[in-house]
Amino acid sequence: MHESVAFIWANLASRPAMLEFKRLNAGYGRAQTLFEFDLQLGAGEVLALLGRNGAGKSTALKAAIGLLPTFSGEIFFHKIKLNDLEPFQISRLGLGYVPEDRRIFTDLTVMENLAVGRQPPRAGAPHWTPEQLFELFPNLGRMRERRGSSMSGGEQQMLSIARSLMGNPSTLLLDEPFEGLAPLIVEGIAKTIRALKHKGLSVLLCEQNLRYARLVAERVCIIEKGRLCHTGTMAELDADPALRERYLSV
Amino acid sequence: MEYTSVLIQFLNGLASASSLFLVAAGLSLIFGVTRVVNFAHGSLYMLGMYMAVWLSERIGFWLAVPMAAAIVGLLGAVVEMVLLRKIYQAPELLQLLATFALLLVIKDAALWVWGAEDLLGPRAPGFAGTVQIADGALPQYDLLLIALGPLVLVVLHFMLAKTRWGILIRAATQDREMAGALGVNQRWLFTGVFALGALLAGLGGALQIPREPANLSIDLSVISDAFVVVVVGGLGSIPGAFLAALLIAQAKTFCIALGYSKATLVVEFMVMAAVLVIRPWGLLGRVPANLRGPAAVPLPFHPPSPRMLRIFAVLSGALVLLPLASDAYALVLLTDILIFALFATSLHFILGPAGLYSFGHAAYFGLGAYAAGIFSLQGKFPMELALALAPLAAGLAALVFGWFCVRLSGVYSAMLTLAFAQIAWSAAFQWDALTGGSNGIVGVWPAPWLASKTAYYYLTLLLCAGAIIFLWRAIFSPFGYALRAARDAPLRAEASGIAVRSMQWAAFTIAGLTAGIAGALYAFSKGSISPEAMGVQRSVDGLVMVMLGGLQTLSGPLWGAALFTWLQDAAARNIDYWRAATGAVILALVLLWPNGLGSFLQSKK
Numbered sequence: 001m002h003e004s005v006a007f008i009w010a011n012l013a014s015r016p017a018m019l020e021f022k023r024l025n026a027g028y029g030r031a032q033t034l035f036e037f038d039l040q041l042g043a044g045e046v047l048a049l050l051g052r053n054g055a056g057k058s059t060a061l062k063a064a065i066g067l068l069p070t071f072s073g074e075i076f077f078h079k080i081k082l083n084d085l086e087p088f089q090i091s092r093l094g095l096g097y098v099p100e101d102r103r104i105f106t107d108l109t110v111m112e113n114l115a116v117g118r119q120p121p122r123a124g125a126p127h128w129t130p131e132q133l134f135e136l137f138p139n140l141g142r143m144r145e146r147r148g149s150s151m152s153g154g155e156q157q158m159l160s161i162a163r164s165l166m167g168n169p170s171t172l173l174l175d176e177p178f179e180g181l182a183p184l185i186v187e188g189i190a191k192t193i194r195a196l197k198h199k200g201l202s203v204l205l206c207e208q209n210l211r212y213a214r215l216v217a218e219r220v221c222i223i224e225k226g227r228l229c230h231t232g233t234m235a236e237l238d239a240d241p242a243l244r245e246r247y248l249s250v
Numbered sequence: 251m252e253y254t255s256v257l258i259q260f261l262n263g264l265a266s267a268s269s270l271f272l273v274a275a276g277l278s279l280i281f282g283v284t285r286v287v288n289f290a291h292g293s294l295y296m297l298g299m300y301m302a303v304w305l306s307e308r309i310g311f312w313l314a315v316p317m318a319a320a321i322v323g324l325l326g327a328v329v330e331m332v333l334l335r336k337i338y339q340a341p342e343l344l345q346l347l348a349t350f351a352l353l354l355v356i357k358d359a360a361l362w363v364w365g366a367e368d369l370l371g372p373r374a375p376g377f378a379g380t381v382q383i384a385d386g387a388l389p390q391y392d393l394l395l396i397a398l399g400p401l402v403l404v405v406l407h408f409m410l411a412k413t414r415w416g417i418l419i420r421a422a423t424q425d426r427e428m429a430g431a432l433g434v435n436q437r438w439l440f441t442g443v444f445a446l447g448a449l450l451a452g453l454g455g456a457l458q459i460p461r462e463p464a465n466l467s468i469d470l471s472v473i474s475d476a477f478v479v480v481v482v483g484g485l486g487s488i489p490g491a492f493l494a495a496l497l498i499a500q501a502k503t504f505c506i507a508l509g510y511s512k513a514t515l516v517v518e519f520m521v522m523a524a525v526l527v528i529r530p531w532g533l534l535g536r537v538p539a540n541l542r543g544p545a546a547v548p549l550p551f552h553p554p555s556p557r558m559l560r561i562f563a564v565l566s567g568a569l570v571l572l573p574l575a576s577d578a579y580a581l582v583l584l585t586d587i588l589i590f591a592l593f594a595t596s597l598h599f600i601l602g603p604a605g606l607y608s609f610g611h612a613a614y615f616g617l618g619a620y621a622a623g624i625f626s627l628q629g630k631f632p633m634e635l636a637l638a639l640a641p642l643a644a645g646l647a648a649l650v651f652g653w654f655c656v657r658l659s660g661v662y663s664a665m666l667t668l669a670f671a672q673i674a675w676s677a678a679f680q681w682d683a684l685t686g687g688s689n690g691i692v693g694v695w696p697a698p699w700l701a702s703k704t705a706y707y708y709l710t711l712l713l714c715a716g717a718i719i720f721l722w723r724a725i726f727s728p729f730g731y732a733l734r735a736a737r738d739a740p741l742r743a744e745a746s747g748i749a750v751r752s753m754q755w756a757a758f759t760i761a762g763l764t765a766g767i768a769g770a771l772y773a774f775s776k777g778s779i780s781p782e783a784m785g786v787q788r789s790v791d792g793l794v795m796v797m798l799g800g801l802q803t804l805s806g807p808l809w810g811a812a813l814f815t816w817l818q819d820a821a822a823r824n825i826d827y828w829r830a831a832t833g834a835v836i837l838a839l840v841l842l843w844p845n846g847l848g849s850f851l852q853s854k855k
Contacts, residue, residue, distance in 0.1 A: 112417045
């Protein structure tokens with residue numbers, strides 16, 4: 001049996017924020033997309049998980065938040081095993097998830113979207129109110145009563161991040177948050193991610209594009225065909241064209 | 251009609267609309283969040299009625315009504331936790347089957363507790379009189395109901411729009427997986443919504459007792475009304491349900507007032523068909539978003555393996571030799587099984603490979619049966635000719651109805667098939683001159699050379715086996731592959747040159763035609779036809795057979811039909827509460843093998 005959520009909350013503050021994948025095998029239905037996957041996200045760091053389209057990046061995030069069943073291996077968050085927990089339980093441990101396609105509730109207004117994500121304050125993680133989030137995303141503050149369906153892609157992306165912050169997470173999972181956005185918006189979101197890091201959040205960022213990852217991440221893991229094949233600092237990757245050529249060029 | 255009597259009829263219709271709206275709103279809420287169409291929702295309404303009658307003898311009407319609603323709401327919560335939680339991941343059709351089984355169980359439970367007699371409820375104290383409007387009179391209680399409908403609408407609207415619970419409901423309606431990933435505990439949300447929906451249904455029933463006695467047939471009539479209201483209003487739209495309840499209730503009331511009380515069903519479903527053709531997603535409905543979450547990808551069909559073919563050869567041999575060792579009773583039962591095997595296979599053909607939900611497949615079975623009877627008795631055709639022409643009549647009806655049905659998708663299409671089946675049923679029920687009305691047609695006997703049970707058994711075996719093999723062959727023809735492509739990826743199929751709608755239309759017609767063969771054979775084997783041959787119950791029997799056998803297996807419908815027909819025959823004779831027994835068996839099967847009995851047999855191999 002897993003520990004009760006209340007017990008876990010009480011003990012969160014004393015543990016360093018950390019997400020850990022151990023020899024994880026996972027996939028969709030019978031199709032395995034992640035093989036013996038190992039990864040560690042340290043407290044307060046921004047780690048980019050780089051890889052081509054279909055490499056297994058999203059699978060890792062979905063498995064962590066509990067949207068995909070795992071085949072074998074383990075996922076730990078604050079040393080708590082996540083495999084058998086449901087998404088809502090995992091989210092209530094302080095793990096925020098921002099999906100690739102944003103998944104805004106388009107029938108709901110900005111304020112209502114934020115209300116869905118709301119969770120009680122959590123020790124060891126910054127506490128957010130809608131007003132504080134509107135400081136972080138001024139655009140959203142100007143469209144509080146607007147429905148998700150009439151927002152631009154960039155605004156939806158901001159709302160998706162803000163919505164998961166309403167749960168006061170200690171760690172954020174971001175799945176390609178820059179995809180399809182205008183350069184100015186990309187810079188704005190990168191700035192936000194750096195601000196979140198500054199507030200002590202850990203961020204696991206999935207990204208295909210090294211240029212975007214470079215904006216926020218100091219450490220890099222590269223995944224190819226579902227297997228982790230390189231871990232190092234951003235500086236190392238920048239200094240090694242052969243490595244970039246091998247795993248990241250299209 | 252006079253102006254005053256028009257007004258009184260109008261107010262009367264408004265009062266009827268209130269109860270209808272309560273049921274439909276609950277159904278719509280539950281469907282929106284859980285994506286389960288609750289067949290047992292009419293049963294909850296019925297329970298509300300019985301409970302309120304029973305309680306009002308003890309604690310008085312005004313306490314009994316909220317109490318009955320609360321008890322039904324509580325029961326709803328229990329049902330959700332015990333049954334529905336287990337089947338949210340199951341295929342849509344199986345969920346429908348489970349809630350239908352619940353309907354059967356509740357019906358017999360009510361029969362057991364309250365007996366078969368209608369229970370008259372009390373007048374509402376303080377509202378027992380009438381109000382004089384010009385020279386007409388309207389019950390005071392009707393005025394109360396008229397006010398109640400909009401009141402509930404406003405309360406529900408406020409709850410959904412302004413409370414956090416309402417926001418979570420709307421979020422989960424749109425993307426429940428994402429809501430979960432944001433920390434929303436869907437389990438309690440689902441239980442709460444189901445309990446609220448049940449409470450509304452119970453309240454609707456309880457409020458109805460001064461106007462109508464509690465009776466055991468109200469469940470099916472309420473659920474089909476509620477389906478119509480929800481679909482006409484737009485699934486998931488509470489104001490839409492309100493508008494549609496008004497529309498339907500008014501149409502029915504004026505039908506009765508004008509002296510066409512028999513035509514209410516036809517009018518109701520005509521309204522529905524008209525709305526759906528003009529606005530396919532209902533008055534206030536919107537194009538449904540694709541449900542988020544791991545889609546249930548249907549497993550591919552496999553052509554029968556050599557081993558399976560050997561089993562079928564042995565089975566066919568056994569079926570050929572069987573009359574040598576059977577008595578007349580067993581032969582009649584076997585003939586029934588063969589007929590229903592064909593009926594189930596034809597239904598499976600559109601449910602499985604074509605992916606079209608049909609809740610009214612019995613229409614084509616019944617049309618085949620009626621056509622056979624009418625051709626042979628009124629047309630004085632030889633029996634052989636009547637048997638050959640009858641399926642064509644069913645096929646023709648499928649051609650016409652199918653044109654509408656393939657234009658919609660999913661639950662909407664299912665509701666439209668139900669609507670057409672109800673039209674066909676009420677035509678059979680009401681067109682005395684042609685169909686004999688509720689008495690049906692008697693004296694439909696086969697030609698002399700087929701009169702013996704054995705000869706008729708062989709005829710049935712030949713025709714059913716032939717038709718079943720034809721349907722199976724079609725599944726593995728290019729036509730069958732195109733159908734499955736259209737089912738699994740309609741846009742991609744369309745883009746690769748498959749005319750999706752035409753293919754589905756053809757499949758619908760073929761299925762109707764083959765169901766017509768089964769119906770015609772049934773008519774001549776029984777010698778009589780009654781409207782029950784095409785009732786809702788028969789359509790659902792077919793669904794149960796298919797689901798028992800498993801949608802993903804080719805031969806599933808055969809085992810399902812055999813088991814169901816035998817079970818019904820055995821249970822109906824030996825068990826007082828056979829409906830509850832069937833329901834309990836179905837529930838057990840659904841909970842134990844959510845993919846059908848056929849898959850259970852396969853897993854044993």
